[in-house]
Amino acid sequence: MATAKNKKNRYWWKVLCVVLLVYAVVGGLLVKIPDLPALEETSRNLFYHVAMWMAMMTLFTVSVVNSIRYLRTFNLKYDIYAKQYANVGIIFGLLGYGTGAIWMSYTWADPNNPTFDSFESVAREPKLIGAATALLIYAAYLVLRDSITDMDKRARTAAVYNIFAFAMLFPTIWIVPRLLPSLHPGQDGNPAMNFKDVSSDMRKVQLPAYIGWTLLGVWITTLKIRYNLLKEKNMLS
Amino acid sequence: MKSLRYLLLFVSMIITMAVQAQSGPNESLMRSSGRIYVVIAVLVTILAGLILYIIGIDRRLSRLEKENATEKA
Numbered sequence: 001m002a003t004a005k006n007k008k009n010r011y012w013w014k015v016l017c018v019v020l021l022v023y024a025v026v027g028g029l030l031v032k033i034p035d036l037p038a039l040e041e042t043s044r045n046l047f048y049h050v051a052m053w054m055a056m057m058t059l060f061t062v063s064v065v066n067s068i069r070y071l072r073t074f075n076l077k078y079d080i081y082a083k084q085y086a087n088v089g090i091i092f093g094l095l096g097y098g099t100g101a102i103w104m105s106y107t108w109a110d111p112n113n114p115t116f117d118s119f120e121s122v123a124r125e126p127k128l129i130g131a132a133t134a135l136l137i138y139a140a141y142l143v144l145r146d147s148i149t150d151m152d153k154r155a156r157t158a159a160v161y162n163i164f165a166f167a168m169l170f171p172t173i174w175i176v177p178r179l180l181p182s183l184h185p186g187q188d189g190n191p192a193m194n195f196k197d198v199s200s201d202m203r204k205v206q207l208p209a210y211i212g213w214t215l216l217g218v219w220i221t222t223l224k225i226r227y228n229l230l231k232e233k234n235m236l237s
Numbered sequence: 238m239k240s241l242r243y244l245l246l247f248v249s250m251i252i253t254m255a256v257q258a259q260s261g262p263n264e265s266l267m268r269s270s271g272r273i274y275v276v277i278a279v280l281v282t283i284l285a286g287l288i289l290y291i292i293g294i295d296r297r298l299s300r301l302e303k304e305n306a307t308e309k310a
Contacts, residue, residue: 014292014295018288021284021288022281022284025277025280025281025284026277026281029273029276029277029280030273030277219291219295220291223291223294223295223298226298226302227298230298230301230302230305233305234305
């Protein structure tokens with residue numbers, strides 16, 4: 001009982017999440033940024049758009065770890081963990097995609113043409129196609145998991161598929177977009193984690209923002225997990 | 238839950254105060270740098286609202302878990 005109580009009282013990271021998010025918003029808008037052509041003030045999106053993908057990657061990684069834990073122990077608790085982490089990961093991925101679409105409309109698209117006229121060139125972006133493929137593979141994970149009614153079979157199939165989905169993340173969003181010509185930054189190296197690529201002022205906000213948004217994702221997921229564990233417990237008894 | 242509502246009231250009061258404070262001199266903080274601080278105030282308000290909401294869900298869930306544990310015992 002004592003350990004359970006200790007577990008519940010560990011909320012310091014939620015405070016950290018709030019502090020970092022406020023810092024990311026206030027600092028992200030006030031920090032001095034280098035004056036780059038085409039980007040101008042939009043490079044502040046580094047703290048928000050890129051942070052969505054960092055959070056998604058972290059959540060998917062935690063999800064696949066829990067799938068492996070399920071396959072090792074066959075404890076249904078880990079199945080719920082894996083599902084919810086993937087769920088929230090997809091939401092963050094969609095947010096990353098949507099914010100990217102907005103950002104792209106005002107930087108890549110030809111300013112002399114309306115956005116829809118330059119759609120043809122923008123839609124060929126390997127990074128967009130890759131990210132869409134990765135998200136669809138994860139959407140299939142949810143469909144597959146919910147289409148099986150037998151609890152153990154569902155958990156086992158979903159866990160194996162989750163490992164496949166995670167493996168597919170690497171070619172679709174990390175490798176293939178780098179092999180093809182693209183407007184998206186980060187053709188060589190890792191754009192999100194290359195701190196030499198970013199001015200020293202922006203660096204002060206960059207990592208705290210990534211951690212803050214990721215912690216928010218983890219927080220939402222823990223709520224969903226706790227809700228589902230409670231529901232499952234009441235159903236079984 | 239009650240303390241949460243007070244917190245929300247407190248936050249909104251501070252924001253109103255901050256907005257009213259800059260009605261006097263023209264070169265106040267809220268009106269400097271192309272009024273970017275107004276945007277920051279809006280964003281922080283949205284963030285505060287969402288965070289208070291998530292804290293509320295967290296607390297309600299904790300209470301439910303506690304009730305569930307005592308029911309079982």
